[in-house]
Amino acid sequence: MRILLVEDDELLQRALAAALAEAGMELDVLGAAEPALDALSHGMHDLAIVDIGLPGMDGLALLRELRRSGNKVPVLMLTARDGLDDRVQGLNEGADDYLIKPFLLPELLARVQALIRRSQSAASSRVEVGPLAMDIASHEAELAGQPLTLTGREWDLLLALVLATPKVLAKRKLADSLSRWDKEITDNAIEIYVSRVRNKLADSGVTIRTVRGIGYRLDLVPA
Template identity: 50%
Template sequence: MRTLIVEDDPLLADGLAQLLRSAGLTADYVGSAELAEAALAAEKFDLMILDIGLPGMDGLELLTRLRARHNPIHVLMLTARDALNERVRGLNLGADDYLTKPFASVELLARVNALVRRSRGQGNLRREYGPLSLDEEAHRAWLGDQPLDLPQREWAILQFFLDNPARVLSKERIVAAVCTWDRDMSENAVEVYVSRLRAKLEPAGLRIRTVRGLGYMLEDPPA
């Protein structure tokens, strides 16, 4: 899966590229819509992560041009948190999904993975862990047949635990994985969110164990 990141902030673009490469994807990045057009004309990409607020030609104009040429590339937009009109317009122009800045790395990967599955014709798949089911594309969760309410932080931390079952995860690793790009979550907050997750998961037999001095571990689900 080859990805093109179109982002004019070089630090963010490089961070996104490293994140995607760590997940096994090929990632390149450019800093403008004009350079993106040149890259797309020269190479084939499967997915584009497109910032709307670009210098010169903005991301929406680039998206309009691509869809006018019937380019089928999957597009994940990056928008400002309060830019509702941009998000609606982008989806109407043919974007597949969007994320508002700032965002958590695990949420970005979940949305990218959903687009990867869609491109492979797998559709909307649930992620299962014992009695727990997560629909990462629809952002819904269940314990058995009962819906599970998970605010954004709890959702992100639970995803990280599911990516690393039966592994001890330090607070530092959890913060690095689930905090937004402005790194606005403290290690003390991790304790609060883990406590809330425990209260929701333990009645179904799923246990997050504290490993003293090291961190937390999601234990194997009950048989």
């Protein structure tokens, strides 16, 4: 799970980052709303933890812009404001949960895990192309009924191709799906990942076809 923490208090940043990392979660940390909006627009995060009292654009304004753009990433709001009106406003703006400072780290972790489980349950789906099956919620893949081991980037690449089937997926769009919000992937790297996944699919009845000058397509191989 990849989480974006938007918090300007450096002490709290470090404490939360340590707790979330210990719980096995990947974390990106930002201290302001504007770069957070950009980061979240790339769809790489499973959850955002957002402090209301941010400098400049506050957390509620960030949340408002996020939902206005159609982004449905779960958002846990952190606030020192304990007034009911503030909490109601945040929930009306599209917050999924609220945590009032000061709070205990176990409570934060419990709420984070609950939001992620809820999100995964809502988005749970299994997609199949011939002998290949991918479970988006559990992040597991099978090939002819056997587990298929994939790295994170290999999973992202193969899932993008599966979801695009039977259409051709442009190389640039494929690169975008593998890029992290703060680091783009090169065309050469795409070719390396395609080669690795193609090897893992060898002799299975499904393969990745190169469509010259355009991109890639997942194809069934005739028996």
